[in-house]
Amino acid sequence: MAVLTSAIAVTEVALYAFTGSIVDRLSSHTPATFLQEEGWKFALMALVVLLVMPALNLLSALVIHQTLLGNFPMRIRWRVHRYLLRQSMGYFHEFAGRIATKLMQTSLAVRETVIKLLDVGNYVVVYFGGALIVAASADWRLMLPFAAWLLAYAVLLRYAIPRLNKVAQEQADARSTMTGRIVDSYTNIATVKLFSHSHREEDYARESMGLFLGTVHRQMRLTTIVNVSNDTLNMLLLFAVAATGITLWMDNAVSVGAIAVAIAFVLRLMGMSQWIMWEMSALFENIGTVQDGINSIALPATVDDAPDAKAITARGPVRGDIRFEHVTFHYGKQGGVIEGLDLHVRPGEKVGLVGRSGAGKSTLINLLLRFYDREGGAIRIDGTDIATVTWDSLRAAIGVVTWTHLAAASFGARQHPLRPPGRQRGRAGRCRAPGQRRRLHP
Numbered sequence: 001m002a003v004l005t006s007a008i009a010v011t012e013v014a015l016y017a018f019t020g021s022i023v024d025r026l027s028s029h030t031p032a033t034f035l036q037e038e039g040w041k042f043a044l045m046a047l048v049v050l051l052v053m054p055a056l057n058l059l060s061a062l063v064i065h066q067t068l069l070g071n072f073p074m075r076i077r078w079r080v081h082r083y084l085l086r087q088s089m090g091y092f093h094e095f096a097g098r099i100a101t102k103l104m105q106t107s108l109a110v111r112e113t114v115i116k117l118l119d120v121g122n123y124v125v126v127y128f129g130g131a132l133i134v135a136a137s138a139d140w141r142l143m144l145p146f147a148a149w150l151l152a153y154a155v156l157l158r159y160a161i162p163r164l165n166k167v168a169q170e171q172a173d174a175r176s177t178m179t180g181r182i183v184d185s186y187t188n189i190a191t192v193k194l195f196s197h198s199h200r201e202e203d204y205a206r207e208s209m210g211l212f213l214g215t216v217h218r219q220m221r222l223t224t225i226v227n228v229s230n231d232t233l234n235m236l237l238l239f240a241v242a243a244t245g246i247t248l249w250m251d252n253a254v255s256v257g258a259i260a261v262a263i264a265f266v267l268r269l270m271g272m273s274q275w276i277m278w279e280m281s282a283l284f285e286n287i288g289t290v291q292d293g294i295n296s297i298a299l300p301a302t303v304d305d306a307p308d309a310k311a312i313t314a315r316g317p318v319r320g321d322i323r324f325e326h327v328t329f330h331y332g333k334q335g336g337v338i339e340g341l342d343l344h345v346r347p348g349e350k351v352g353l354v355g356r357s358g359a360g361k362s363t364l365i366n367l368l369l370r371f372y373d374r375e376g377g378a379i380r381i382d383g384t385d386i387a388t389v390t391w392d393s394l395r396a397a398i399g400v401v402t403w404t405h406l407a408a409a410s411f412g413a414r415q416h417p418l419r420p421p422g423r424q425r426g427r428a429g430r431c432r433a434p435g436q437r438r439r440l441h442p
């Protein structure tokens with residue numbers, strides 16, 4: 001993708017340079033002899049315009065749309081999902097509900113980050129570099145306005161992007177607060193009406209709307225500053241290039257064609273500069289999402305097989321002699337759930353655990369299945385400490401009927417399809433400068 005993008009950028013710059021030379025040749029030839037003397041160059045250019053460019057664009061579209069856009073994030077999702085399935089129960093307790101959204105968001109953000117860097121970033125660097133070289137090849141002084149503009153534009157990006165992203169982040173938070181409060185009052189409408197609290201509810205929602213609107217105003221002020229600065233820079237560039245070009249032309253230092261190319265570059269930059277700003281800001285936003293996702297996804301599994309773990313059946317079939325030896329466990333917190341418990345269940349013996357809710361019955365089963373690792377003591381099956389066997393084989397050797405299974409059997413199984421992920425922050429509402437060659441990234 002990066003190679004194709006560079007090739008497209010180089011070809012575009014070459015087309016501009018060629019346009020300049022057309023202008024020069026048109027002014028130095030007579031119409032009668034023009035085609036005989038210059039015809040082959042036009043044939044070459046026609047080849048580039050009619051065959052090479054469409055082929056490059058086709059290849060690039062194939063690579064991006066048919067290969068990367070769908071498959072790349074799906075591959076990340078698949079790998080992350082498999083990684084997450086190995087995480088302990090405690091992990092899912094902590095992040096319940098958020099984890100699927102994280103997975104979806106992170107995989108898309110990884111794709112956006114990589115594609116923006118390799119595609120947009122690469123295009124911009126190659127294109128700007130090419131433009132500078134073409135301008136400098138006419139006369140080095142013609143390059144100066146471009147270099148100055150580039151510097152000022154970099155300063156503007158440096159100023160704007162962190163601020164734009166910060167306010168976008170605040171806006172996303174304010175939006176979810178606002179939505180949450182509104183949804184809450186609809187969901188609990190009976191309570192709201194019952195206690196005649198509608199005024200309090202109104203104020204509550206109104207406050208969050210005010211906060212949200214505040215972030216919109218800040219964002220719009222910033223957008224105005226950035227757009228006006230950007231437009232002013234572009235106009236200064238246009239003026240500087242035209243003035244420099246004409247001055248150099250009067251000194252016979254550059255040709256008419258060189259001025260035509262330089263002006264064409266300016267016009268193209270004007271369209272592109274705003275678009276680059278949004279792309280860069282989206283890039284950093286995506287980098288933030290990726291970092292955030294990695295922080296919650298890439299945690300080492302807390303319950304993992306010991307390095308030399310063997311299958312529990314390695315020494316023969318399981319008989320089912322279960323011993324809890326002075327087991328201590330309290331979900332990593334203070335205060336004992338299970339404190340120094342001894343229990344022996346012989347093969348074939350049926351044992352019922354009875355206790356008030358919260359006594360720790362389910363916790364014992366969780367420990368036996370190694371959903372959690374005991375904090376003290378040992379649990380043995382047929383004399384083998386379950387911490388030394390692979391958890392796959394351990395769980396395969398134990399039959400469990402959970403309450404959800406019973407409920408499903410008696411009330412009819414219900415499926416809980418994964419809800420669609422929350423709306424991706426920053427992916428909607430990005431506008432592109434009109435006439436840009438960039439693609440939509442659905």
Ligand SMILES: Nc1ncnc2c1ncn2[C@@H]1O[C@H](COP(=O)(O)OP(=O)(O)OP(=O)(O)O)[C@@H](O)[C@H]1O
Pocket residue numbers: 090093331337355356357358359360361362363364
């Ligand atoms: N994932 C968890 N993280 C932290 N504490 C937990 C967790 N699961 C259970 N506990 C706590 O451990 C204690 C024992 O819970 P457990 O679920 O084993 O009780 P139980 O005997 O199975 O209760 P019930 O009869 O209601 O099923 C309770 O105080 C509970 O709050």
Ligand SMILES: [Mg+2]
Pocket residue numbers: 361362363
């Ligand atoms: Mg229980």
